[in-house]
Amino acid sequence: MVFSRFFKPSARPPLDPAAETQDTASDEHADDAPEALPDHSWAERARAILPSGSSTGSKRAEALWGTADAHGPTHYLRASGCRVVTTDEEELIDCTMALGAVALGYADERITPSVVAAAAHGNVAGLSHTLEVEVAELFCEAVPCAEKVQFLKSGAEAMAAAVRLARTYTGRTTVIGCGYFGWLDWCSAEAGVPGTVRDDYVKIPFDDIGALEAAVDRYGATLAAIVLEPVIERMPSVAWIARARALATQSGAALVFDEMKSGFRLATGGYQELSGVTPDLAAFGKALANGYPLAAVGGNAAILDAARKTWISSTLASEATALAAARAVLHLHADTPVCDELARIGGDMRTAVSNALTASRTGGIEIAGIDPMWFLRFESPALETRFLTTAAANGVLFKRGPYNFASLAHDDETIAEIESCTSNTLFTMRTADGA
Numbered sequence: 408m409v410f411s412r413f414f415k416p417s418a419r420p421p422l423d424p425a426a427e428t429q430d431t432a433s434d435e436h437a438d439d440a441p442e443a444l445p446d447h448s449w450a451e452r453a454r455a456i457l458p459s460g461s462s463t464g465s466k467r468a469e470a471l472w473g474t475a476d477a478h479g480p481t482h483y484l485r486a487s488g489c490r491v492v493t494t495d496e497e498e499l500i501d502c503t504m505a506l507g508a509v510a511l512g513y514a515d516e517r518i519t520p521s522v523v524a525a526a527a528h529g530n531v532a533g534l535s536h537t538l539e540v541e542v543a544e545l546f547c548e549a550v551p552c553a554e555k556v557q558f559l560k561s562g563a564e565a566m567a568a569a570v571r572l573a574r575t576y577t578g579r580t581t582v583i584g585c586g587y588f589g590w591l592d593w594c595s596a597e598a599g600v601p602g603t604v605r606d607d608y609v610k611i612p613f614d615d616i617g618a619l620e621a622a623v624d625r626y627g628a629t630l631a632a633i634v635l636e637p638v639i640e641r642m643p644s645v646a647w648i649a650r651a652r653a654l655a656t657q658s659g660a661a662l663v664f665d666e667m668k669s670g671f672r673l674a675t676g677g678y679q680e681l682s683g684v685t686p687d688l689a690a691f692g693k694a695l696a697n698g699y700p701l702a703a704v705g706g707n708a709a710i711l712d713a714a715r716k717t718w719i720s721s722t723l724a725s726e727a728t729a730l731a732a733a734r735a736v737l738h739l740h741a742d743t744p745v746c747d748e749l750a751r752i753g754g755d756m757r758t759a760v761s762n763a764l765t766a767s768r769t770g771g772i773e774i775a776g777i778d779p780m781w782f783l784r785f786e787s788p789a790l791e792t793r794f795l796t797t798a799a800a801n802g803v804l805f806k807r808g809p810y811n812f813a814s815l816a817h818d819d820e821t822i823a824e825i826e827s828c829t830s831n832t833l834f835t836m837r838t839a840d841g842a
């Protein structure tokens with residue numbers, strides 16, 4: 408493989424706890440690894456003290472497995488490359504890659520030393536760290552729409568900042584949107600969100616030009632932004648995205664792309680780089696810092712400068728460890744075609760699972776999505792829970808619903824293992840059915 412020298416999975420820290428103990432034995436503060444109790448006790452303890460059992464919605468037991476009482480692991484002790492060790496000391500190949508937050512690999516040695524150094528030199532202080540400026544410059548070189556950028560901690564915050572900027576810049580209120588933008592009030596119809604806030608956000612369907620035109624027609628004069636997650640389960644038609652661009656310009660609204668999953672994955676600069684359609688603003692997060700908490704809203708300088716007329720700020724938005732991770736990620740993308748490799752690996756992962764499904768002649772399970780972010784679709788929730796829990800028992804953690812994410816750590820050997828574990832899973836299920 409031409410780029411194998413770049414993409415050879417970096418030497419990963421050991422998942423073997425004994426090896427870890429040796430490394431850290433001299434550090435009296437290093438022994439804060441969780442006790443290895445049987446997994447169900449962690450799940451029970453979590454359910455008793457965390458309202459949903461996990462602060463990340465997609466990691467709740469019912470989100471992982473389909474039902475809260477399914478026999479699947481919920482907690483991990485260590486992660487490295489694309490493997491996690493559960494609280495039962497079972498090692499799983501992780502195809503979920505922390506909801507797409509990690510594209511290189513867990514505890515990646517191209518990233519971790521920069522993070523450790525940043526922590527050792529003072530993660531925060533009374534002044535801004537130079538890393539904030541460096542990463543801002545690198546980010547604006549990498550992202551087509553970005554003339555300026557502001558950092559935040561989560562994707563939801565970055566999208567809320569984008570909307571605040573669009574509203575401040577245009578002096579208008581209504582937002583038309585399609586996609587998931589996080590949990591914050593501006594785009595939510597959940598309990599606790601005031602009706603007046605809900606009224607200002609109008610949902611439109613994916614890839615539907617007629618619905619987009621009708622919504623812009625209806626709200627044109629008050630329209631602050633058209634906000635799109637450009638890739639939802641599949642690529643959009645270019646016509647839809649191009650129409651959104653044209654309508655935003657005509658109506659004086661900002662076009663905002665949510666590149667949380669597409670950024671640093673489909674292309675370094677996200678869907679906008681692939682399509683050539685440049686939004687006015689775009690939000691990034693997840694793979695930007697390979698799992699460290701950093702998000703960014705970048706775009707047209709005049710719209711970003713509207714930040715000076717409103718208030719967008721967070722105490723830890725510019726802490727150094729996540730910025731150090733992002734700098735290392737941005738350098739890697741500048742030097743190597745990371746996204747081409749993610750597409751190849753994702754394609755190989757899909758093929759591996761597809762081969763296993765075909766060979767076993769199992770019905771009711773389909774593979775959908777696009778290569779770097781693909782997913783399994785099941786004919787029934789019961790089949791889904793059964794397949795996912797059996798796969799975990801056979802050594803692979805698949806995502807329930809969108810998406811399984813390719814990472815550079817899924818090397819050829821691991822992909823072959825995914826195929827054999829999937830075959831074993833299907834065989835186990837058939838045998839249990841007496842087939």
Ligand SMILES: Cc1ncc(COP(=O)(O)O)c(C=O)c1O
Pocket residue numbers: 506561562563564566586587588589590636665666667668692693
């Ligand atoms: C497209 C998109 N936007 C926004 C978010 C919210 O990001 P976060 O969970 O970091 O707040 C997500 C999270 O999954 C996402 O997928």
